[in-house]
Amino acid sequence: xxxxxxxxGRATAVEYTDxxxxxxxxxxxxxxxxxxxxxxxxxxxxxxxxxxxxxxDLRHHGGDHQAVYAYAREDLDVWAKELGRELPSGSxxxxxxxxxxxxxxxxxxxxxxxxRDVVLEVAxxxxxxxTFAGWLDQKGWVRRFTQAAxxxxxxxxxxxxxxxxxxxxxxxxxxxxxxxxxxxxxAFTTERExxxxxxxxxxxxxxxxxxxxxxxxxxQAS
Numbered sequence: 001x002x003x004x005x006x007x008x009g010r011a012t013a014v015e016y017t018d019x020x021x022x023x024x025x026x027x028x029x030x031x032x033x034x035x036x037x038x039x040x041x042x043x044x045x046x047x048x049x050x051x052x053x054x055x056x057d058l059r060h061h062g063g064d065h066q067a068v069y070a071y072a073r074e075d076l077d078v079w080a081k082e083l084g085r086e087l088p089s090g091s092x093x094x095x096x097x098x099x100x101x102x103x104x105x106x107x108x109x110x111x112x113x114x115x116r117d118v119v120l121e122v123a124x125x126x127x128x129x130x131t132f133a134g135w136l137d138q139k140g141w142v143r144r145f146t147q148a149a150x151x152x153x154x155x156x157x158x159x160x161x162x163x164x165x166x167x168x169x170x171x172x173x174x175x176x177x178x179x180x181x182x183x184x185x186x187a188f189t190t191e192r193e194x195x196x197x198x199x200x201x202x203x204x205x206x207x208x209x210x211x212x213x214x215x216x217x218x219x220q221a222s
Contacts, residue, residue: 001169003114004073005030005097007090011054016134018057025054026135028090030097033164037118039064039157043208049157050095057131064156065123065206070096071152072103078150083138093132094152101169104150104182109204111173117161119172123206125151125185151185177201184209192216 009025017024025048040046042063047055049067071094080087089097101112110122128151133141145151177200184201187194188209195216198205 001098001100001171003096003163003165003167003169004099005089006033006035006050006163006165007031007095007097008035008050008053009090009093011056014131014134017131019059019131021056023054023056024131024135025056026093026131028053028093028095030089030165034162035164036160036162037068037114037120037157038160040067043206048095053095060129065208066154067157068096068120068155069094069126069152070098070101070103070155072101073097073099075103075150075152091136092152093135098169103153104185105180106153106171107175107177108179108181108184108198108201109173109175109177110171111158112155113170113172115161115163115167117159118157118163119159120155121158121204122153122181123156123204124154124209125181125188126154127151127185127188146189149182149186149190151181153181175201175204179205188212 007028007030009028011023011025013023036051038049040049044058047062055062071092076087106122108122112120128142128145179198179201184198187198195213199213
């Protein structure tokens with residue numbers, strides 16, 4: 001298992017985002033590194049946890065529980081065949097393009113060591129947005145991506161440090177529950193009846209997700 005590509009995005013003005021200033025950092029390009037990884041701070045204040053990577057819409061992106069975004073090269077290759085186009089590493093706006101890692105099968109709270117020092121914890125799946133759809137320029141993309149339920153993983157930084165392309169990835173802790181990235185994603189998108197079961201992930205799940213489950217349970221009880 002390895003970090004195949006480390007990708008950074010710079011803020012660019014586009015027509016397909018509603019972020020303040022009309023800018024996005026979704027277009028991420030590979031760099032060799034080393035690059036510092038750190039906890040950026042709470043959502044709404046903190047941006048990316050990868051130094052040199054721009055996050056422009058702090059309403060929906062960035063912060064400690066979305067500090068780093070990972071997507072598997074194997075899944076990008078499947079999408080490339082389906083879409084009939086090349087998808088270089090970084091095409092989905094991911095910071096980490098992995099190889100040999102079951103990103104969508106990873107459990108919420110699972111911890112990965114990357115390189116010598118950095119430890120990241122799986123926090124959630126990526127919910128597709130208008131900017132992502134506009135960037136890929138694929139008709140019906142949000143629906144198609146959602147139905148596939150291979151969203152990639154947002155991670156929070158447990159132990160900061162430097163990483164670079166080619167670093168090994170090791171799973172050093174794997175919780176004993178069913179809430180994988182794909183399970184979490186389906187619960188919060190197409191299969192909301194699964195929401196109560198996501199609570200098995202405990203405090204590893206971001207506060208906003210806990211609040212969404214609380215509201216769902218209250219609605220069901222009323």
